[in-house]
Amino acid sequence: MLRTMIAGTGYYVPERVVTNEDLTRLMDTSDAWIVERTGIRERHWVDEGMSGAEMARRASEMALRDAGMEASDVDAIVFATLSPDHFFPGTGVFLQRELGLEGIPAIDVRAQCSGFVYGLSVADAFVRTGQYRTILLVGVEIQSTGIDISTGGRDMAILFGDGAGATVLTTSEDGGRGVLSTHLHADGRYAEMLWAEFESSVHHPRITSEIIESGRHYPSMDGKEVFKHAVVRMPEVVEEALAANGLTAGDLDLLVPHQANLRITQMVQRRLGLSDAQVVSNIHKYGNTTAATIPIALAEAVAEGRLKKGDLVCLVAFGSGFTWGAALVRW
Numbered sequence: 001m002l003r004t005m006i007a008g009t010g011y012y013v014p015e016r017v018v019t020n021e022d023l024t025r026l027m028d029t030s031d032a033w034i035v036e037r038t039g040i041r042e043r044h045w046v047d048e049g050m051s052g053a054e055m056a057r058r059a060s061e062m063a064l065r066d067a068g069m070e071a072s073d074v075d076a077i078v079f080a081t082l083s084p085d086h087f088f089p090g091t092g093v094f095l096q097r098e099l100g101l102e103g104i105p106a107i108d109v110r111a112q113c114s115g116f117v118y119g120l121s122v123a124d125a126f127v128r129t130g131q132y133r134t135i136l137l138v139g140v141e142i143q144s145t146g147i148d149i150s151t152g153g154r155d156m157a158i159l160f161g162d163g164a165g166a167t168v169l170t171t172s173e174d175g176g177r178g179v180l181s182t183h184l185h186a187d188g189r190y191a192e193m194l195w196a197e198f199e200s201s202v203h204h205p206r207i208t209s210e211i212i213e214s215g216r217h218y219p220s221m222d223g224k225e226v227f228k229h230a231v232v233r234m235p236e237v238v239e240e241a242l243a244a245n246g247l248t249a250g251d252l253d254l255l256v257p258h259q260a261n262l263r264i265t266q267m268v269q270r271r272l273g274l275s276d277a278q279v280v281s282n283i284h285k286y287g288n289t290t291a292a293t294i295p296i297a298l299a300e301a302v303a304e305g306r307l308k309k310g311d312l313v314c315l316v317a318f319g320s321g322f323t324w325g326a327a328l329v330r331w
């Protein structure tokens, strides 16, 4: 039986660090409010000229080095983002071009904060069927150029950061190791709870100066509703993944949750009965980098030596859509 193994991890965050104190100069907020409600202390925002494709290239090169592979070993790219560099084509082809991999497919995944787990599921299906042997899976986000950084947008603006995470997935030679299963869900009844209404191809023109003046091109969110659903759906899908493999939370060595809010992570941790050492949290440094949070957190956990061969690790996400999902991996 073919299995997908995570052979290498990497990440990149832009150089510019934006602290909570920096945000107080842009909007009515405070370091104390942000830390207490979210756990975030700083995030990284791109400077003019940095693209999602460029961040993806840097993260991918680190992941390839970690895997001991060359770009030419990659058979397909799966690219997860909600903030593509352009409306079309998707950023996957720009990364493919940056890496000099003309000809291989580039698949763009649009599942917001769940994009990386959705992308892993897509890649895993390709590997299991033998269609592609080695897949580069990236999660990349530039949120800072799309949010309202005035007081009117402070509920969102304090949360989000920019960054990229990458993993090199390859066919497992060891039957016991690799991705055990992936579990994906969505509930479109809540689509408008966290969304960007404009620019929209439903309207002609897609955007007007009136819309821009009224700020409706900025994403909006019902933070309380998102929170309530996240703290139920994330533990639920972790339990689903464990049960599908005849395992329980007691078998888990490490949980790598989507980094949306430290309070969400802590509630998920409590519901699963896990210790601090079993849960990865880096939101204080990066904020919510959407599709990039899980691969960045995973790469840091690997670099810190928190994963050893044979460990059971669960990746779990929740986000706009609503979409959510989990992947269970035997390291």
Ligand SMILES: CC(C)(COP(=O)(O)OP(=O)(O)OC[C@H]1O[C@@H](n2cnc3c(N)ncnc32)[C@H](O)[C@@H]1OP(=O)(O)O)[C@@H](O)C(=O)NCCC(=O)NCCS
Pocket: 028, 029, 030, 033, 034, 037, 038, 113, 154, 155, 156, 158, 159, 221, 222, 223, 224, 226, 227, 260, 261, 264, 288, 318, 319, 320
């Ligand atoms: C956004 C979030 C931090 C807000 O926290 P909260 O405890 O729900 O706070 P509320 O929205 O009730 O706001 C409380 C007050 O703080 C104010 N406030 C909102 N943002 C603020 C900010 N950045 N700084 C200071 N005050 C702020 C509100 O205006 C409100 O004031 P009011 O009581 O005078 O009306 C929280 O709802 C959250 O994290 N939700 C999940 C969001 C998420 O994870 N999104 C991505 C999912 S992938």
